Amino acid sequence: MGIGEDHFVRHALIASGIVWTGLALAAAQSRPVSRPDESRPEPSASASRSGAAPTAVGGDRVRHGEYLVHAVAMCTECHTPRDENGKLIRLRLLEGAQVPVRSPWASQPWAFRAPPLAGLPGGWTEEDVIKLLMTGQGPNGRSPAMPMPAFRMNREDAAAVAAYLKSLASGSRAAAR
Numbered sequence: 001m002g003i004g005e006d007h008f009v010r011h012a013l014i015a016s017g018i019v020w021t022g023l024a025l026a027a028a029q030s031r032p033v034s035r036p037d038e039s040r041p042e043p044s045a046s047a048s049r050s051g052a053a054p055t056a057v058g059g060d061r062v063r064h065g066e067y068l069v070h071a072v073a074m075c076t077e078c079h080t081p082r083d084e085n086g087k088l089i090r091l092r093l094l095e096g097a098q099v100p101v102r103s104p105w106a107s108q109p110w111a112f113r114a115p116p117l118a119g120l121p122g123g124w125t126e127e128d129v130i131k132l133l134m135t136g137q138g139p140n141g142r143s144p145a146m147p148m149p150a151f152r153m154n155r156e157d158a159a160a161v162a163a164y165l166k167s168l169a170s171g172s173r174a175a176a177r
Helices: 003-029 045-050 060-072 126-135 155-167
Strands: none
């Protein structure tokens, strides 16, 4: 394994640990994940750069979904392409990418490519995304291959994530954060 690949593996394992810890804490609290500054939400960075008004698709819910996608679930780590130095290409956030890590277990089924999420995955509805994030099962009734975690979000958080992803519809790419 080369130096670049070793960096990706280390980074992905750390990110995975953070994701699982955050999800466990959120599930234990049995309430929506919230920012420390929930009383004064910050304006949406991606919406302000793309010119789209977040209030047109749910305002606070979209901003909450943006927070969950970027800071809690860390979807960008697998669903955003990287440059030759391993850094996320911010102008292509959530457009789908090669999964940056290999399975640590040879017999474990593993995804090699993370699908695009911006605008919702191809053919999926908001309800499909909500189901996946609440039950760990896609619309076909199956769980996605690892390293995609089997999320168990509550409905409010899952709906916020779906609203944010939908707000990134094709033609209005997620802007650099």
